[in-house]
Amino acid sequence: xxxxxxxxxxxxxxxxxxxxxxxxxxxxxxxxDATSPEVVAHLxxxxxxTEAMTAHLxxxxxxxxxxxxxxxxQTDLSVPVRHGQWWYYGRTVEGEQYAVHGRIxxxxxxxxxxxxxxxxxxxxRVLLDGNVEAAGHxxxxxxxxxxxxxGDRLAYAVDTTGDERFDLRVKDLETGEIVDDAVTGIGYxxxxxxxxxxxxxxxxxxxxRPHEVWRHRVGGPxxxxxxxxxxxxxxxxxxxDSSRDDxxxxxxxxxxxxxxxxxxxxxxPLGEFRVVAPRVEGVEYExxxxxxxxxxxxxxDHRDFALASAPLTATSAQEWTPVLPGTxxxxxxxxxxxxxxxxxxxxxxxxxxxxxxxxxxxxDADLERAYQVPVDEELYTIDVxxxxxxxxxxxxxxxxxxxxxxxxxxxxxATAELTLVKRQPVLGGYDPADYQQHRLWATAxxxxxxxxxxxxxxDVIPDGTAPGLLYxxxxxxxxxxxxxxxxxxxxxxxGLVYAIAHVRGGxxxxxxxxxxxxxxxKVNTFTDFVACADEIVDAGWVAPHRLAxxxxxxxxxxxxxVLNLAPERFRVVHAGVPFVDAxxxxxxxxxxxxxxxxxxxxxxxxxxxxxDYMRHYAPYENVRATAYPAILATTGLxxxxxxYxxxxxxxxxxxxxxxxxxxxxxxxxxxxMVAGHGGRTGRYDAWxxxxxxxxxxxxxxxxxxxR
Numbered sequence: 280x281x282x283x284x285x286x287x288x289x290x291x292x293x294x295x296x297x298x299x300x301x302x303x304x305x306x307x308x309x310x311x312d313a314t315s316p317e318v319v320a321h322l323x324x325x326x327x328x329t330e331a332m333t334a335h336l337x338x339x340x341x342x343x344x345x346x347x348x349x350x351x352x353q354t355d356l357s358v359p360v361r362h363g364q365w366w367y368y369g370r371t372v373e374g375e376q377y378a379v380h381g382r383i384x385x386x387x388x389x390x391x392x393x394x395x396x397x398x399x400x401x402x403x404r405v406l407l408d409g410n411v412e413a414a415g416h417x418x419x420x421x422x423x424x425x426x427x428x429x430g431d432r433l434a435y436a437v438d439t440t441g442d443e444r445f446d447l448r449v450k451d452l453e454t455g456e457i458v459d460d461a462v463t464g465i466g467y468x469x470x471x472x473x474x475x476x477x478x479x480x481x482x483x484x485x486x487x488r489p490h491e492v493w494r495h496r497v498g499g500p501x502x503x504x505x506x507x508x509x510x511x512x513x514x515x516x517x518x519x520d521s522s523r524d525d526x527x528x529x530x531x532x533x534x535x536x537x538x539x540x541x542x543x544x545x546x547x548p549l550g551e552f553r554v555v556a557p558r559v560e561g562v563e564y565e566x567x568x569x570x571x572x573x574x575x576x577x578x579x580d581h582r583d584f585a586l587a588s589a590p591l592t593a594t595s596a597q598e599w600t601p602v603l604p605g606t607x608x609x610x611x612x613x614x615x616x617x618x619x620x621x622x623x624x625x626x627x628x629x630x631x632x633x634x635x636x637x638x639x640x641x642x643d644a645d646l647e648r649a650y651q652v653p654v655d656e657e658l659y660t661i662d663v664x665x666x667x668x669x670x671x672x673x674x675x676x677x678x679x680x681x682x683x684x685x686x687x688x689x690x691x692x693a694t695a696e697l698t699l700v701k702r703q704p705v706l707g708g709y710d711p712a713d714y715q716q717h718r719l720w721a722t723a724x725x726x727x728x729x730x731x732x733x734x735x736x737x738d739v740i741p742d743g744t745a746p747g748l749l750y751x752x753x754x755x756x757x758x759x760x761x762x763x764x765x766x767x768x769x770x771x772x773x774g775l776v777y778a779i780a781h782v783r784g785g786x787x788x789x790x791x792x793x794x795x796x797x798x799x800x801k802v803n804t805f806t807d808f809v810a811c812a813d814e815i816v817d818a819g820w821v822a823p824h825r826l827a828x829x830x831x832x833x834x835x836x837x838x839x840x841v842l843n844l845a846p847e848r849f850r851v852v853h854a855g856v857p858f859v860d861a862x863x864x865x866x867x868x869x870x871x872x873x874x875x876x877x878x879x880x881x882x883x884x885x886x887x888x889x890x891d892y893m894r895h896y897a898p899y900e901n902v903r904a905t906a907y908p909a910i911l912a913t914t915g916l917x918x919x920x921x922x923y924x925x926x927x928x929x930x931x932x933x934x935x936x937x938x939x940x941x942x943x944x945x946x947x948x949x950x951x952m953v954a955g956h957g958g959r960t961g962r963y964d965a966w967x968x969x970x971x972x973x974x975x976x977x978x979x980x981x982x983x984x985x986r
Contacts, residue, residue, distance in 0.1 A: 283942055284331055287324040289931035290317075298866065299887035301894065305863070307928040313916060322916070322927065325948040329911075332945050336974045339983055343769045344970035348963070350765050352704040356396035358687045360675065361385065362667040363430050366392060368400075376961030377409025377419065391700075406433050406452065413439075413961070417953040418917075420960050422467050423447065427475035428525040428545075432458070432497075434469050434478055441917035441955025443467075443487070447480060449497055461501040468519035470528040472548035479507070479528055479548075481519050487871035487919045489517040492530055494548065508541065508552055513874035521545065522568040523616065524669040528552075531565065535755075535878035538563045555589070556596040564596075569616025569669065570642050574602075576614055581605020582790045586614060586623060588644070602636075602644045610789040615663050618670040620692050622663045629718075629730045629787045631661050631760055633676055635692065650695050656680045658716050658732050660760040675700075679763045681716040681734035681777075684709075705765060713737050714771065716761070721780075721814035724806045727795075730787060731811050732761045733778040733820065736771050736986065746980040747776035747821030749812055753784035753804040754833035755879060756793035766969045773982045776820045780811035782837070798881050799892055805840040812841075812848050824850060827976045828908075831855035832921055832956070835912075839898025839929065842907055851909040851944075851979035853972050856918055856956055860925040862890070862897040871919045899929050907937045909944040909979045911972065915954035923950055947975075 294308035312318050333340075353373035359366035365382040372379065381403045383392065394400045406426075413419035422436035422445035431452055436445035447469065449459035466481035466489040475497065482491040492508040495501065510517055514534040521528055522545075530541040530552060539558035543550055555566050555573065563584075564577035573589040579596060583606065587599035603611065608627060615622040621636040621644060633652040636644040654661050664675035664687060674690040676697075684703035691698070719731040739745050748770060752759050759779050770777055781787040784796025784804040796804040812828070815821045828849050830838040835857020842852060858864070866884050868874050881889030894900060910933065912926040930948040933939075939946065949971070951958060959968050977983050 284328065286328050286934055286941055286946070287321060288934070289321060289927075296863070296866075298883070299890045301890070303900065305928075307931045308863075310927045310931070311922070311924040313923070322923070322948075322950045322952070325927070325930070326950055326952075329947040329949045332947060333971070333975060333978075336978055339974040339977065340967075340970045343766075343973050343977075344967050346707075346769045346772075347766050347966045347970065350705050350707045350709065350768060352396070352706060354397050355704065356394055356400070358665075358675070358701050359383075359391055359394065360665045360667055361389075361391070361671075362426075363428075365430055367406075367667070368394075370396070370400075371962070375410045376963055377413055379408045379410070380406040380424070382406060404452065405455075407435055407450070412437055418955070418960055420955075420957070422465070423469040423480070425469050425471060425521065426452075427471050428473055429475060432475055434471065436465060436469065438955075441915055441953065441957075442919050443955060444483065447478070447495075449478070459497050461499070462495055462504070463501075466517075470519055470521045471525070471545070472528075473525060473545040474548075477548040479519060481517055486513070486869065486873065488513065488515075488875060489519075490515075492517070492519060492552075513868070514878060515539075516875055523667065524569070527568045529566065529568070532558070533563065534875065536561050536563070538565065540564065540566045542566070542568065553594065555593055556599075559596070562596070565613065567614050567616040569621070570618060570638070572642060574614045574616050574621060575599055576611055578605075578790070583607065583609060584611040584790070586611055586644075603646075608789055610786065612786075615666065616669075617666070617674075619672070620674070622666075622674055624663055626758070626787070626789070629781060630659065631758075633661050633663055635674070635690070635695070637692070652676055652690060652695075652697070654678055656683065656716075658718055658761040659683070660762055679703075679761075681732060681761045681763065682711040682714045684711075684763045703763070705768075709768070715739075719778075719814055719818065719820075721807070721810040723783075723803070723810045725803070727783070727803075727807070729783070729807045729811055730781040731778050731814060732781065733776060733815065734767075734771065735776040735820070736774065738986070739774060739776060739820075741819030743816075743819045744822050745774055745776050745820065746825035746827070746982040747778065747815060748827040748829060748976065749778050749780055749808070749815065750829050750834075751780040751782055751808045751811070751837050752830060752832075752834040753780075753782040753796055753808070753837055755784075756786035756790070758786045760787070766966070766973065769970075769973050770977070772985050773977060774986050775977075775980070775982060776815065778811070778815050778820070780808050782807035782811065797879055799889070801880065801892075802840075802896055804837060805844055805896065808837055808841050809845045809848060812845070816848075823848075825980050825982075827851045827853070827980055829853040829855070829976075830857070833858050835859060835921070835926075836861055836898060840896050840901075842910075843896075843898060843901040843903065846905055846907045849908040851976050852911070853976060854910065854912045854926065855972075856914050856921045856958075857898075857912060857926050857929070858921045859898040859912075859929040862893045862900060864922070864925065865893065866890075870922070899925070899932055902929070902932045902936045904936055904938055907933060907939050907944065907946070909939075909975075910946045911949065911975050912947065913949045913951075913958070913968075913972065915951045915956060915958060917954060918956045920956040944979075 291306040359368040416439040447462040481489040518531040541552040585605040586603035664677040835854040838854040839859040883890035
C-alpha cells in the first residue's frame with residue numbers, strides 16, 4: 280500500500296433545505312457550481328488524491344489494459360448489412376480510437392460479400408471517419424447518423440464536450456463535402472424527407488428534455504427552420520426516427536406511464552403530423568409501419584403488452600386489431616416489421632426471445648407458421664440485429680452469453696435455419712469451455728425469487744474461498760441480460776466469480792418486476808441486491824470477506840443504498856456516475872430530467888409521503904458512522920444525466936462520517952474533466968478507464984495474480 284496520505288476535505292458551508300416540515304442542513308451543496316474555481320480546484324484535488332492512492336497499481340492497470348487490448352482484434356470489420364444498392368459496415372483500425380463507417384456497392388450479386396477484416400474493403404466509400412472528426416478534441420461522440428432514402432447524403436451530429444448537445448452536419452457522399460452545418464445544439468435523432476430536401480431534428484429544453492421537432496431545409500439558414508411540434512407536458516420525452524422503408528417520419532412521445540406516436544408521410548415534408556392514437560394516461564404503445572399497416576405493441580389490455588395491427592391511416596386505438604394477446608409472464612417488448620414477416624422481441628422466465636411471425640399474401644400475421652428462434656445455452660441474450668432493408672428473406676439476429684462472445688447469425692426466414700456469420704474474435708487462446716455459467720435464485724426479504732446470472736472459470740468451485748463481484752442496476756424497466764465482456768476476463772482469470780443480480784425495478788421478469796421496484800416499492804431493489812449477495816456467499820461461490828459490488832447511474836443509487844443498508848456485506852464498491860443525491864435532484868424541477876423522473880421515483884416536491892419514503896433510502900442523506908467498504912466513485916464533469924455534484928457530495932459526506940481507515944479502505948472520487956455520462960469515448964481511453972476500475976477492485980480483493 281501507499282504511504283499514509285491525507286484526503287481532501289471539502290469546506291462545510293451551511294445550506295438549508297426545507298420540505299414538508301423536514302429541515303436538512305446540507306454542508307456540501309456548494310459543490311454544485313461547476314463554474315466556481317473553488318469547486319474545480321476541489322475536484323482536481325480529489326483526482327490527485329485518487330491518483331496518489333492508486334499509484335501502486337500502475338503496473339496492474341497497465342497489465343489489465345494490455346489484456347483487454349491483446350484480446351481484442353483491433354483491426355476488424357462488422358458484418359455488412361444491405362440497404363438499397365449498398366453494403367454498409369463499420370471497421371476499426373489498430374491504433375485508432377474511433378470507427379470508420381463505410382460502404383461498398385451491391386454489385387451484380389445480392390449475396391453478402393466476403394471481406395477480409397484486416398484490409399480496407401475494395402471499392403470502399405467512406406461515409407464518416409470518427410478519427411478525423413475527433414481530431415483535436417478530448418471527447419467525441421456521434422448522435423444522429425442517418426442517410427437519405429437515395430443514399431446520396433448523410434446527416435450526422437457530433438458532441439465534443441459530453442453534454443449530449445450535438446451539432447448537425449450534412450455530407451454529400453459523392454463529393455465528400457459538408458453541404459450544410461447551419462444547425463447546432465440539437466438532441467438525439469434526425470429524420471429525412473423522402474426526397475432529401477428537408478431534415479427534421481429535435482431540440483432540448485433547459486432541463487435537457489427533447490421537447491421540440493423542427494424542420495430544416497437542407498442548404499438553408501437555421502433562422503428559417505420551422506417548429507412543427509412542441510411537447511408542453513414536462514413528463515414526456517421525445518424520440519424522432521424514420522420508418523424502415525423511409526416512407527414515414529415518426530415522433531415517439533413517452534412518459535414512464537403513457538405514450539403517444541405521431542407520423543408524417545415523408546413524401547410530404549410540409550404536411551402535418553398525425554396522431555396514431557391520442558394519449559390515454561397509463562396506456563403505452565409504440566408503432567412500426569410496415570407494408571400496408573401499422574404494427575402496434577401496447578399495454579391497453581394487458582400489463583405485459585400485446586401486439587395489434589392497424590391501418591396506416593389509423594387515428595384511434597379503436598382501430599387496433601389484436602394479433603398476439605397479452606400473456607402473464609411473457610413481456611412483449613417490441614416488433615420489427617418487414618415485407619414478408621414480423622420479428623417480435625419478448626422475454627419470458629428472465630430470458631429474451633425472438634419470435635418470427637410470417638405474413639400472408641394479404642399482409643396478416645400467420646400465427647400457425649410462427650416459430651421461436653432457438654438458442655442452445657442455459658443463459659443467453661438474443662436480439663434482432665441490424666436489418667435496415669425492409670424487403671429481405673434473411674433476418675440478422677445476435678446471440679451472446681456470459682461465456683459465448685457476441686455472435687451474428689443469418690436466419691433464413693423460410694426454413695428457420697441459422698447460419699453463423701461472425702463471432703466476436705477473442706484473441707489470446709480464449710476457449711468458452713474454460714468457463715462455466717449458471718442461473719441461481721435468491722430469496723428476497725418478502726419471499727420473492729430473484730434471478731442471478733453467474734460466470735466463473737471452470738476450475739472455480741463453490742468452496743467459500745473465491746473473490747467475487749456482484750453487479751446490479753434495477754430501474755426504468757431496463758434489463759441487464761447475460762452478456763459477454765472481454766474486460767470481464769481480467770476478473771475471471773484471476774479467480775473472481777462475476778454475477779449479475781436481476782433485481783426488481785428492472786424488466787427481466789416482465790412489467791410486474793418493474794412495478795415492484797419503483798415509486799413506493801423502490802426499497803425492494805435494494806433488499807433484493809442484498810439477498811443476491813447473501814445467496815452467492817451462502818452457496819459457497821464467494822467468500823464473505825471478498826465480495827465486491829458495482830453499479831452505474833441508477834445502479835450507482837443502488838450501490839449507495841445497499842452500502843447504507845448492509846456495508847458489512849462488501850469489501851469494495853465501484854459506483855459509476857452514481858445517482859446518490861437522489862432526493863435533492865428529484866426535488867428540483869429546474870435540473871435536467873427531474874420532472875420526467877417523477878413517475879419513476881415519485882414527486883417528493885408535492886407529496887410528503889414520497890418525500891419521507893425517499894428520505895429514508897437516499898444514499899447521501901443516510902450515510903452513517905460505521906465502517907464502509909473501500910469505495911471508488913467515478914463521474915464526468917459534463918454529465919447532464921447524473922450531475923458530478925452527486926458523487927462529489929457523497930464522497931465528502933462519507934469522509935466526514937464513516938469510520939473507515941482511509942488507508943486500508945479508501946473512499947475515492949475520480950472525475951473525468953472532459954467527459955459526460957458515458958465516460959471516455961475513444962476505445963483505448965475507455966479500456967484504460969476500465970483497467971483503472973478493475974485494478975482498484977482486484978487490489979482490494981487481494982486477487983491481483985492471474986491464475
